[in-house]
Structures are given as C-alpha cells and as structure tokens.
Ligand SMILES: *[C@@H]1O[C@H](CO)[C@@H](O)[C@H](O)[C@H]1NC(C)=O
C-alpha cells in the first residue's frame with residue numbers, strides 16, 4: 001500500500017491507568033519526551049519500529065471519540081494496529097505519556113507542555129500529530145464535499161479517499177514551494193474573500209498541527225477582530241526539574257506560544273519526514289537533532305529558528321485556505337459542533353482569513369521573546385515607572401561585557417543573570433538596564449520589557465526602548481539573525497502592537513551619550529538601517 005503504516009500502540013492509558021501511573025515523575029523536559037520515544041522505538045517490533053510514535057497521542061485520541069478530525073485525517077489512513085503491552089514500558093514513561101498526551105489550558109495553567117533545550121516551551125500533542133501526518137507521506141486529502149445534503153456524522157465512514165490522495169511532494173496546497181509567487185509578507189492577498197474559491201482539499205499536516213485550532217480560536221471571539229490573546233507565554237515552577245507551567249495571562253486563549261511552538265515543530269518535522277527517503281530516521285534521533293544542533297547537520301533546521309522556518313513553509317494566503325478547509329471539514333464531521341453550527345462558508349472564510357493573518361504577522365513575523373521568568377530574573381527592586389506608550393525611539397547597544405556572543409539558551413540566560421546582578425548590586429539600579437537583550441541563539445530576552453522605564457540611555461530612558469546585543473561589536477558584527485531581529489522584526493511588531501510610533505527613530509547609544517557603545521562595527525552597520533536618525537549624528 002502507498003499509505004505509510006503508522007504503528008498504533010493502543011495503550012489505553014487514559015482509559016484505565018494502571019498502578020504506578022499517577023503523576024509522572026519524569027521532569028517535563030523535551031529530553032524526557034525524547035527518552036520516551038527512544039524506549040518506544042526500542043520496544044516496538046523492529047520491522048515497524050520506524051513508523052512508531054504517533055503513538056502516545058494516538059492512544060489519547062483513542063479514548064476520545066470526540067475528535068473525529070484526527071480520526072478522519074490520521075487514523076482511518078493507518079492500516080496497522082499493533083498493541084503494545086503497557087507493562088512493557090516503565091511506569092515513569094507511562095506516567096509521562098499520560099501527562100503530556102493532551103494539550104489543555106485550564107484555570108491559568110497549561111498542560112501537555114514541556115521545556116525544550118532552547119528555552120522554549122512546546123506542546124507535545126501537535127508535535128506528535130505533525131510527526132504522524134508526516135509519516136503518512138501523502139498529505140493532500142480531498143474534503144468530503146460531495147454529500148452536502150447529508151452532513152456526515154462522526155461515526156460514518158468515508159469513501160476510500162486513500163486511492164485519490166496525490167503525492168504531497170507534488171501538489172500539497174499548504175506548502176510554499178508549490179506557490180512560489182506568494183510570500184508571508186504579501187498579506188494583501190489575504191483580504192476577505194467571499195469570492196475566493198473554497199478549498200476542495202486540505203493538507204492533513206497543517207490541519208492537525210495548526211489550522212484547526214487556529215480557526216477555532218478565531219471563531220471563539222468574533223467580536224475581537226485582531227487580538228484573541230494568541231501566543232500567551234508562561235512560567236515554569238522551576239527550570240531544572242520543571243513540573244508546572246502557569247500562564248502569565250490567566251485569560252489566554254488555548255492558542256498559546258507553547259501550542260504554536262509545538263504546532264510549528266510538528267509541521268516542520270512532519271514536512272521533513274514526508275519528504276525523507278526510506279528508511280526514515282528514528283524519531284528520537286530526529287527530535288534530538290531538531291532540539292539540538294540541527295537536523296542532519298543543518299544549523300538552521302532547529303527549534304531556535306522555528307518561526308523563520310515556518311514563514312518559509314507556509315504563507316498567509318496558503319494558510320487561509322488550510323484553516324478554511326479545516327473548519328469546513330470539522331463542520332462536516334461534527335454538525336453539532338457548538339462553535340460551527342449554522343455558520344456559512346463566508347463566515348468560516350472570514351475567520352480563516354483573520355486567523356492566518358494574525359498568526360503570520362503577530363507570531364511568525366515577530367521575534368521569539370523569552371519572558372523574564374525563563375532566565376530566572378531576580379525581582380525588580382522598588383516600584384517601576386510605567387512608560388507612556390507609544391515611544392518614539394529605539395536605542396541600540398552592545399553589552400561589551402559579556403564579550404563573547406551567546407549562542408545557547410543556557411549561556412544567554414546566565415549572561416542575563418550576571419548583567420542583572422551587576423546592574424542591581426554594583427550599579428545600584430532597580431533592575432537590568434536594557435528593555436530587551438538579543439542573543440545569537442535566535443531569541444530575544446525580556447529585560448524591563450515594553451512597559452517599564454529602563455536604565456540604558458542616560459537622559460532618554462523614557463523616550464525610547466534600549467535594545468542590546470550580547471557581545472563586543474567593536475570589530476565584528478552580531479549574527480545575521482540577530483541583526484535582522486533588531487533591524488526588522490522587533491520594531492515592526494512593536495509598531496503593530498502600539499508600543500512604538502510608526503515614525504520611530506533608531507539611534508546608536510553613542511549618539512546620545514559619550515560612549516563607544518554600540519561598537520564601531522555595529523554602529524557603522526546601523527547607519528544603513530531604516531529609521532536611522534542622521535540628525536543626531
Ligand atoms: C503543581 O501543581 C499541583 C496542582 O496545582 C500541585 O499540587 C503541585 O504541588 C505543584 N507542584 C509543584 C512542584 O509546584
């Protein structure tokens with residue numbers, strides 16, 4: 001059969017937890033997930049081993065007949081069903097599988113998420129869903145549109161669409177390489193489109209990872225056009241042995257940063273798997289590369305750069321079609337769905353357009369910012385002065401010390417703590433001086449943030465944000481990705497969010513204060529950037 005066999009290990013964990021499967025004792029780290037995958041891949045019969053995995057969220061779906069979409073897109077297409085004796089797995093592994101199988105947001109807490117080595121928090125369910133869809137290889141699924149008169153119920157079976165699916169490599173509609181003429185920046189193409197052609201196929205990979213949940217989140221808030229609370233961050237109780245993850249905004253929509261991270265990782269890795277020749281790499285191997293130095297030696301293909309890679313994978317117009325298709329499919333499969341009942345194609349299309357636009361502009365197109373709790377910031381001392389937004393300027397700094405650029409989360413977070421100690425204890429300031437600090441690891445680190453007056457540019461602290469590159473840029477330049485962040489994405493997103501004026505000016509620290517900062521090499525570079533303020537030279 002052309003359809004790749006996915007191994008279905010029906011652990012039934014959630015239905016009848018066995019002894020010793022209370023709360024997991026493994027820390028909620030991506031390394032634990034990788035360890036669990038390695039154990040599964042080792043225990044599963046060798047001939048099927050490389051198709052394993054999907055596994056534990058499949059086991060979770062199995063106990064949830066409410067999820068006909070996953071059933072339709074993934075399970076119906078998976079011929080192999082193999083039972084693995086649950087007692088073959090260690091109680092620790094069973095506990096972890098049970099705990100992270102489902103993503104949920106309840107009472108200000110987020111469940112089913114783990115801390116990755118790059119400092120990002122990742123929802124496991126959409127990650128595994130992406131791997132499962134990618135392993136199937138064939139991703140283009142025809143929507144069951146023929147039977148409009150009688151919407152299909154969840155229990156109904158569909159005609160054998162397996163015979164009709166075409167090769168994802170050639171025609172996958174959600175993929176950028178199929179439509180090279182559209183780019184994520186080309187958002188004009190996403191304007192409301194009642195006359196746009198409604199989709200007849202979907203890319204199972206994008207639907208099960210991202211499109212369905214994105215669409216539902218935007219249907220939930222029809223009155224709020226632009227901000228359904230997409231991308232909320234949170235804090236771990238501790239970083240070495242993380243157990244509990246609490247959202248910073250208790251009202252956050254379930255489409256959190258951790259969910260979007262997991263969905264993007266699932267889509268990117270699923271895309272990689274769907275193109276990878278057989279035999280495919282073991283999944284624990286793939287994941288340890290992706291959350292480490294990069295897949296197959298490619299330092300760009302790792303979790304640190306998921307947003308850039310996501311922008312290359314899909315565009316707002318392509319994603320609009322996928323979200324629209326996902327909502328249509330869901331409406332077909334679940335006619336009684338409380339959010340979808342009675343909605344017209346146009347209403348679904350409008351929600352899809354907004355969802356794809358917001359996701360592309362406010363998530364993919366914005367820098368990933370680690371909140372203060374992620375680098376274990378000490379509390380602010382005293383009472384912060386609030387900024388009066390929007391501000392008119394961005395002041396660029398280098399840290400000088402630490403002099404080496406930081407290239408890992410562990411290093412950058414340690415640098416943040418040491419700068420904060422220096423600023424608080426030696427300088428006697430309330431907090432680390434900078435508004436934001438940019439590492440060479442693909443991340444921005446929150447200092448005083450968007451709302452508090454900083455201590456970075458004497459005499460000008462309430463007029464602009466101070467953004468520092470970690471390193472000494474007297475003779476060298478920061479990493480290209482870090483430069484792009486400060487030149488393009490950070491200011492663009494700050495303007496979009498209303499923190500920075502659209503006519504903001506960009507200045508080097510030395511233009512306002514007697515200092516070498518931000519270093520000759522970096523300052524020379526700044527002079528060619530948009531919004532650079534020549535007047536103050
Ligand atoms: C995590 O949260 C649970 C439930 O709120 C609580 O019982 C437990 O003590 C917390 N664990 C840690 C390590 O904070």
Ligand SMILES: *[C@@H]1O[C@H](CO)[C@@H](O)[C@H](O)[C@H]1NC(C)=O
Nearest residue numbers: 047049050278279280281282
């Ligand atoms: C599974 O992976 C192993 C090791 O990575 C490889 O040697 C083997 O050929 C693969 N098996 C199949 C059926 O693809």
Ligand SMILES: *[C@@H]1O[C@H](CO)[C@@H](O)[C@H](O)[C@H]1NC(C)=O
Nearest residue numbers: 400401403472473474475476
């Ligand atoms: C910063 O770089 C310059 C130029 O390479 C060098 O002369 C200076 O010693 C460096 N300072 C530190 C603290 O590393």
